[in-house]
Amino acid sequence: EPEVTQTPSHQVTQMGQEVILRCVPISNHLYFYWYRQILGQKVEFLVSFYNNEISEKSEIFDDQFSVERPDGSNFTLKIRSTKLEDSAMYFCASISGTAYGYTFGSGTRLTVV
Amino acid sequence: SQQGEEDPQALSIQEGENATMNCSYKTSINNLQWYRQNSGRGLVHLILIRSNEREKHSGRLRVTLDTSKKSSSLLITASRAADTASYFCATDGRGSSNTGKLIFGQGTTLQVKP
Numbered sequence: 001e002p003e004v005t006q007t008p009s010h011q012v013t014q015m016g017q018e019v020i021l022r023c024v025p026i027s028n029h030l031y032f033y034w035y036r037q038i039l040g041q042k043v044e045f046l047v048s049f050y051n052n053e054i055s056e057k058s059e060i061f062d063d064q065f066s067v068e069r070p071d072g073s074n075f076t077l078k079i080r081s082t083k084l085e086d087s088a089m090y091f092c093a094s095i096s097g098t099a100y101g102y103t104f105g106s107g108t109r110l111t112v113v
Numbered sequence: 114s115q116q117g118e119e120d121p122q123a124l125s126i127q128e129g130e131n132a133t134m135n136c137s138y139k140t141s142i143n144n145l146q147w148y149r150q151n152s153g154r155g156l157v158h159l160i161l162i163r164s165n166e167r168e169k170h171s172g173r174l175r176v177t178l179d180t181s182k183k184s185s186s187l188l189i190t191a192s193r194a195a196d197t198a199s200y201f202c203a204t205d206g207r208g209s210s211n212t213g214k215l216i217f218g219q220g221t222t223l224q225v226k227p
Contacts, residue, residue: 031213043156043201043217056212091155098205098213101146101158109153 002026006092006105013082013112021077021108023092031095033102034067034077036060036088043091049075082112118218119202125224132189134221136202137182143205145178146215147187150199159187159200192225199223 005024013019025032034046047057047067054067066078075094079086089109093102119136126132136145144163148156162169162178162185169176175188189196199222203215 033213035215035217042219043203043215045214045216048212048214050212056214089153093156095213099144099161099163101161102148102156102215103158104148104156106155 002103004092004094004103004105006090006108008108009106010109011111013110015084015112016081019079019082019110021079021090021092021110023075023077023105024073025075025092025094026096026103027073029094029096029103031055031098032069032075033093033095035091035093035104037091037107038085038088046077046090079110082110084112086110087112119200119221121221122219123222123224125226126192128192128194128225128227130192130225132192132196132223132225134187134200134202134223136185136187136218138185138202138204138216138218139183140204140206142180145176145185146203146205147174147176147185148201148203148217150201150220152198156201189223192223194225194227197223197225 007022032049035043037043045058047061048055064080069075089107091107092105146161147159150156160171160176162176173190178185199220201220203217
């Protein structure tokens with residue numbers, strides 16, 4: 001069964017450093033998302049991406065965050081200057097249409113120290 | 114309560130028993146989805162029910178949706194130890210930009226004892 005692949009599975013970074021989280025969505029999917037889950041809390045929407053541009057973003061997704069789909073395959077989330085509160089599990093997801101269930105990746109656990 | 118709130122927050126049952134989890138939401142929806150998350154792992158899509166549907170089945174799962182009460186329930190029948198996980202409802206809101214954004218609830222942690 002097709003999968004959404006995320007790398008790395010775990011990343012530790014120093015506060016203030018830039019991180020790039022990588023995702024390979026399912027190839028024929030059209031909509032791409034990033035969500036995050038702080039330990040013990042609910043899953044929160046960050047951003048949606050369609051037709052090579054951001055279609056919606058949350059209040060969390062401030063100027064420190066950016067997304068890219070540089071080569072039609074990878075979908076990346078960049079955090080420019082990480083803060084301690086950015087520590088969370090970050091999930092990438094994709095769907096073929098908005099009336100379908102998501103396929104989530106297994107997540108990247110980001111720890112900011 | 115916030116969009117997509119589940120109850121109970123935690124549920125512990127014996128193998129073979131049925132588990133029922135409830136979800137309430139506030140705004141109009143296109144669909145409501147249920148996901149499972151094993152500890153520290155990714156989210157697995159279980160079932161999607163559209164706003165014009167009232168009940169849906171998938172294997173041992175049964176989902177109901179009551180749009181007049183803005184609530185949904187997930188029933189897992191004949192539970193197994195492997196069903197131990199957190200279960201989340203998520204709503205795809207109507208009237209937004211139709212980006213497919215999901216709003217998740219806090220989840221129900223289910224423990225099935227062998």
